[in-house]
Each structure stands twice: as structure tokens, then as C-alpha cells.
Amino acid sequence: MFGKLPGLIKQKQVSFGAWVTIANPEVPEMLSLLGFDWLLFDLEHAPIDYQHLEHMLMGVRSDATPLVRVPFNDPVYVKRVLDLGVAGVLFPLINRKEDAELAVKSVKYPPEGIRGVGPRRAASWGLRTEEYFKEAHNILVIVQIETREAVERAEEILAVEGVSAFFIGPNDLSFSYGKRSWKDEVVRKAVERLAEVSEQTGVPGGMYCSDNESLEFALRSGFKLIALGSDYRFLVAGARERLARARELLQASSTLQR
Structure with missing residues (x-):
């Protein structure tokens, strides 16, 4: 269930993941077979419900770690x-x-936490309930820092015992500063500050990287959880490139036939 990500976080190694937003189990199956270290199922912005999620989790192969972004901290x-x-x-x-x-x-059962008891599929339908209760303390808690207030309070947030890692939402963070891109100086400085806090606290950080520039920046900054994009963006990018190449070849062929 936990896959490779907990070990990579503990060893402070870089991991590569992808956002999953298309409610079909074939999508996580393909992405996990490609070798992504983790997959993030987005219940905040994508049209995925709990029934979809259950079916999609069944599609995860290899040792990719399944994560979920919940709609709200509830x-x-x-x-x-x-x-x-x-x-x-x-x-x-x-x-x-x-x-x-x-x-x-x-995420923790009482007395440490407030999670209700009823793990169902997580405990293999009751076939390994006791084993699951022993493993449940390994569940990852990743907090998303995506506002100016969160940046200012990053030290106190990451000092909370049980926080495994943090993740930067570059779009929401940019809008919080009244900007449209993390590349704007004020937002970039905020992200750099978070990289420094990560180094100081030892809590690994992550970032969504939609292009090579953001990917290179995240790696230089020392972030460990790197999202390389989302399923629909991969689909659009691949289709756009293939279609553009086909039209180039058609144009070249037409020119040669004249």
C-alpha cells in the first residue's frame, strides 16, 4: 500500500510523481507502469468521487505510492x-x-488522533486488519503551502509533529500575492524562502513543475517531491506534438510533389 515514497522521504531523496485527474483506472495503471514514484489523485479540483477513487486505486501497479488531495482539511x-x-x-x-x-x-487513530475505525479496503476487507493498524502510523501527512499567510508561518507549520512533507501550490500561491506566475519576483522569493525553511527544519518540500524551467528551479532549490505534470496535460502535450509533426510532414510531402 505504501510503495516507495515513504522510504525516499526518509532518505531525503528526490521522487517524481504525477497528478491524476481523469476518472478512469487505466490512467493510474499506465502512469504507475511507467515508473512514477507516486501518483496524486486530486479530489479537490478534478471530477473524481469516492467510487471513482476506489476503482482507480485498483489500477495502481508496481510500487508507486498512491496519495490523495482531499477537497479540504476536514x-x-x-x-x-x-x-x-x-x-x-x-x-x-x-x-x-x-x-x-x-x-x-x-490520519491517526485514537488516542493520538481522531480517525474513525473502519478501514475496509485498506485492511484488505478484514483479512489483515491487525497488520494495517500497525502500519497506519506510516501514513504520510503532506501539507500544502499555497498562501502568503502560510509562507509567513512556514516554520510553525512544519514544526508540527507528524508532518511528513510540504508541497507548494504555485498557482494559488501566485494568486495570493496578486500575481499570475511563480516566476514573478515576489512569488519566486516566497518559494526560495520555503526552500530555506525546508533545509532548516529537515522537512522535505515539493513543487508542481509544469515545464522544464520550473523543474530545474525546483531541483536547484532542493525540493524532493517533484510533480512532473498531470494526466490531461501529458495527453494534450503529446497529442499537440504528434499533430504538429504530422502537419509538418504533410507540408514537406506536398512541397516535394510539386
Whole structure:
């Protein structure tokens, strides 16, 4: 269930992942077979419900780690996705220490946390319930830092015991500063500050990288969880490139026939 990501985080190694937004189990199956270290199922912005998620998790192959971004930092969302057997949760809009504390409590069973007991698929339908309860403390808690307030309070957020890593939402962070891109100086400086906080606290950070420039920047900055894009962006990019090449070849062929 946990795959390779927990080990990579513990060893402070870089991992590559992808956003999954298309509600079809063939998508995570293909991406996991390609060798991505982790897959993030997005329940915040994508049209994926719990039934879709259950079917999609069955498509994960190899040792790719399944993660889910819940719609909001609410224990009701968290317990439902954990019971389906995900290895970690990405919590959006974590702005202060109290938000991070709630996130951690949401993934832990009492007395440490507030997660309800009923793991269903996560415990292999009752076939390995005790084993699951012993493993559940390894569930990853990844907090999303995507506002100016969160940047200013990054130290207190990452000091919360149980936070495994953090992830930067470059679009929301940019809009929080009144900008449209992380490349704007004020946003870029905010991201650089988060890289420094990551180094100081030892809590690994991550970033969504939609192009080579952002990828190179994230790697130089020392971020460890690198999202290389999303399923629909891969589809659009590949189709666009293939179509453009076909039209180039058609034009060249037409020229030669004249």
C-alpha cells in the first residue's frame, strides 16, 4: 500500500510523481507502469468521487505510492479516502499551526488522533486488519503551502509533529500575492524562502513543475517531491506534438510533389 515514497522521504531523496485527474483506472495503471514514484489523485479540483477513487486505486501497479488531495482539511474527507487504502494525504490550504495539527490528528487513530475505525479496503476487507493498524502510523501527512499567510508561518507549520512533507501550490500561491506566475519576483522569493525553511527544519518540500524551467528551479532549490505534470496535460502535450509533426510532414510531402 505504501510503495516507495515513504522510504525516499526518509532518505531525503528526490521522487517524481504525477497528478491524476481523469476518472478512469487505466490512467493510474499506465502512469504507475511507467515508473512514477507516486501518483496524486486530486479530489479537490478534478471530477473524481469516492467510487471513482476506489476503482482507480485498483489500477495502481508496481510500487508507486498512491496519495490523495482531499477537497479540504476536514476529517470527514480524510477518513473516507484512507479507508480506501491510500498511503498519504495532501491537505490543501494549510495556513497555520492549528491547521497542520488537525491534519495530523485526522490520519491517526485514537488516542493520538481522531480517525474513525473502519478501514475496509485498506485492511484488505478484514483479512489483515491487525497488520494495517500497525502500519497506519506510516501514513504520510503532506501539507500544502499555497498562501502568503502560510509562507509567513512556514516554520510553525512544519514544526508540527507528524508532518511528513510540504508541497507548494504555485498557482494559488501566485494568486495570493496578486500575481499570475511563480516566476514573478515576489512569488519566486516566497518559494526560495520555503526552500530555506525546508533545509532548516529537515522537512522535505515539493513543487508542481509544469515545464522544464520550473523543474530545474525546483531541483536547484532542493525540493524532493517533484510533480512532473498531470494526466490531461501529458495527453494534450503529446497529442499537440504528434499533430504538429504530422502537419509538418504533410507540408514537406506536398512541397516535394510539386
